[in-house]
Amino acid sequence: MADIEIRGVRKNFGSYTALHTLDLAIRDQEFLVLLGASGCGKTTLLRIVAGLETASGGEVHIGGRRVDGLPPRDRGIAMVFQNYAVFPHMTVFENIAFGLRMKKLLNQEVEQRVKRAAGLMHIDQLLQRYSGQLSGGQRQRVAVARALAVEPAVLLMDEPLSNLDALLRLEMRAELKGILQESRTTTIYVTHDQVEAMSLADRIAVMHQGRIVQAAPATEVYAYPATRFVGGFIGNPPMNFLPASVAGPMAEVAGLKLPAPATSRPVEFAIRPEELTPGGEGLTGRVRVVEPLGPHQLVSLDVGGHLFRAIVDNDREVRPGENLTLAPRPGSVRWFDVESSAAVL
Known part of the structure; x- marks a missing residue:
């Protein structure tokens, strides 16, 4: 042993x-x-x-x-x-x-x-x-x-x-x-x-x-990821983070309403770039840069004044300057406690 x-x-x-x-x-x-x-x-x-x-x-x-x-x-x-x-x-x-x-x-x-x-x-x-x-x-x-x-x-x-x-x-x-x-x-x-x-x-x-x-x-x-640091360190590109406003059972993130996590403390929204799908009800931002990555493209957007990234298939044409809406895939959203940076389950 x-x-x-x-x-x-x-x-x-x-x-x-x-x-x-x-x-x-x-x-x-x-x-x-x-x-x-x-x-x-x-x-x-x-x-x-x-x-x-x-x-x-x-x-x-x-x-x-x-x-x-x-x-x-x-x-x-x-x-x-x-x-x-x-x-x-x-x-x-x-x-x-x-x-x-x-x-x-x-x-x-x-x-x-x-x-x-x-x-x-x-x-x-x-x-x-x-x-x-x-x-x-x-x-x-x-x-x-x-x-x-x-x-x-x-x-x-x-x-x-x-x-x-x-x-x-x-x-x-x-x-x-x-x-x-x-x-x-x-x-x-x-x-x-x-x-x-x-x-x-x-x-x-x-x-x-x-x-x-x-x-x-x-x-x-x-x-x-157990903490915000882990989410931001693991992944290429790493997780996206956006501020969230919680009121009762719902949270608002850049205009998108989502079920809030079970906590009374301030939280931050997080999602991986590959867990987003163009279209539908989601987060809307202005496209800043599009980077071809072979079968995919890495799209960098401005969402509510924050840098936000998404990996999008090549069959969806994306141009800098346009507005793009990205819907989170089911079960893909993560939440982190603002003060402790620990994951909220």
């Missing part, structure tokens, strides 16, 4: 609080992604789990054993860094074998594990090359193979695809997910790329200003 429990972990750098008190449980064999903007604390949390950073308080447990007092080598973890850290003076074989040599395994065992890891990453034909002879994608594969070869209980990955070009990143995402499912390794993966997070994760923990604001499966985070 390689479940992970983070209990009350916090981190201060002098007077600056990088991590507020955090609690997070990661199941055995789960692929969890820590997602957030730069500076939100996701890499700091990963380094605390790895033992590369000391927490200011709290506990880390792996497989039921408390490890926050142990050095990294005794935690049963392997880590893949953003810059890969592939040794240039070693062949691919020796790079992958490095951790195994440190464990003083027999040569036959080392060779078996290296070949198995290289086969998983489809680099078995590169074992005698040096890193200078490899592309960025190949070096990334070497770094992952080296981590998997030691058969860690937990694999920690810090933005491992960020140095790759867009097409290679797309290819590696799909391949990496399949490999880690096959290896059945508990994984914590750090990224600021929401598409990467949505495509890879069993579960996403969204971080903001040193706090975990939502931890849930990717589909739930997308469809039911």
